[in-house]
Amino acid sequence: MSSIKSRNNVKLFGNGDRTIILAHGFGCDQAMWRYIIPFLEKHFRVLVFDYVGCGKSDVASYDENRYGSLSGYAQDIIEICEELDIEQSIFIGHSVSSMIGVLAYIERPQIFRSMIMICPSSCYLNIDDYSGGFDKSELEDLLEMLDSNYIEWANYLAPVVMKNRERSHLSQELAESFCSMDKGITKNFARVTFFSDNRHDLKKVNIPCLIVQCAEDDIANERVGQFVKDNLPNSKITYMEASGHCPHLSHPRETVDVLKNELFTEEFL
């Protein structure tokens, strides 16, 4: 297995002509896509991966400087695409990965031909007239909460390091290490996720984009989703009945339906 594939725990499913890249959000890993993959792999080549520092990625490759901004995470995507010669793929990003995808596209436009953003936010902070949903103190509360869950983080290394990285499919083992994360890395990822402001980057993306907006999403509310839609030049928005922030986990069937509606249109393919 080559270094980038191993570093980012890249997995490929299906044999379609077109590649779909599924990028997980903050707080979890590629296992988030487990209910969606069976549908997608029938029609596409599906690539899932873990950002460095998440899931079963190579934690030793984590570099505080590189991952001190979302650009470092975007670099992960670019390097994966380069290694696997991926161009003109369909990018599906959840939550913060929507903006990571935006940054990757701005730097290397040829890697994506269209993007689907599930529960995106270009800025989580309330800044002047813009309402991102959170005040700074509320986001600092998140960092405190991360500290309080030290037992959770202490359990991280054991399952991740000791398990065999080569095992490929969704297994009991995967469930055991589901969304395992290192505390320090998670705190840094939380900082760059929730304190980043990518509002000005949206205008630089001119490929077709679909925003998938959930009902009652407390992390990325409707106004935030609408802002993303209004500022992406070639975009549309679809509203799900599913509530929450992780529809691909909580409402996989509806999510698949939404994807079905878009993925087979000429615009996206």
Added chain:
Amino acid sequence: MSDFDLLPCGVIRLNLKETIVEVNPYILDKLGYEFAELEDSSINSLLSSGSRILYKTHFYPILVGKKIIHEIVLSLVGKKGNKHPFLFNMSMSSSDILITGLFLNKRSDFESGLIEAKNAAEIALLKNQELMLAHKELGDFQKQLEIQLREEKDTNKDLRVLNKMISHDLQEPLRKIQLFASKIISRSNNEYRQEIIDNLSRIVGIAHEGHLLTKRLQLYSELEYYPLRKAHFDLRTTIESTRAKSVISKYDFKFDLQVNSVYGDETQITLLFTELFTLIGRLMGPNNANTLNIQSRMLVMNEKVLSTSHRKQLRLSFFTGYPVKNGHAVIKSDGGGEGRRLLDIGMDAAFCEKIIVLHGGLFNLEIMDNKEIGIEIVLPYESL
């Protein structure tokens, strides 16, 4: 009454849409709510902002993936807005989500202290690692420096050999020219014209001067590698003994020495005074009866402006009466002077400066037209 009402721990039951179906009194009492106020509202309404994000982005996916999750800490927010840390266990079935747990108010302060201590220990560990790294880098730098120093020493050694060879190779032909010309003169027996003899005598004189100059140049360049053997010695005795052999022995020496002890290499300091007196004699004229005023003072430097590591310094001043034979120059060995360079003044001045600089001191020379010579020597002072 629900089965949960009497339990000494908190219970919240949610449907799969995460809306509240049941909350037991343990939680209601603590948060100050009536059940009716919470019924059918989202669990989010009970969580603090940070807890909400962490629950939605991390713990909820785990719950869906593993169906059960143990010992997570999130903050529940009371009716009055106050936060209460709550230790959760959560399980998910096909029909509902069950939360059980305990408030950690009493423990949370203690745990906060532990977390703080743990964070401090982690930071200290990190700093220690950084220090170790810096120490290693320092070690590497030191090794590099040592290598460079060794290389420099080798280069210096080569230069020294080269310098010696050049000086020696120059001296030898000059000596031979001198010898050969002298022999021709002595064996001429008036066979040559006086003009030839005069020219040969001139050649002897020039070769002699040249020979002396190259010898002095060699000595000057060798000063660089001279290992100083510092000790305390008597200033006035050294000056007097040097004076006796100098060209200005007839000068009237007036001493005003507040400090009479010098710390340095006695041989080199003696050479310094020899060269200094040669310089003065050359500039003033050796037979021109004159006065040489010699002062020594202790300087206590302000540490903030001190450029050397020595707080105390010895300042020696030599100044003559007037008139100076020729020239005008202000020379400072720290490079701040104007006018001619010390080597332009003469080898003697260059010797003085070199010896003083080797001792970590400063040398200032001022020659004023038709006035006087002022020389100032500053040396690091070591008390006896």
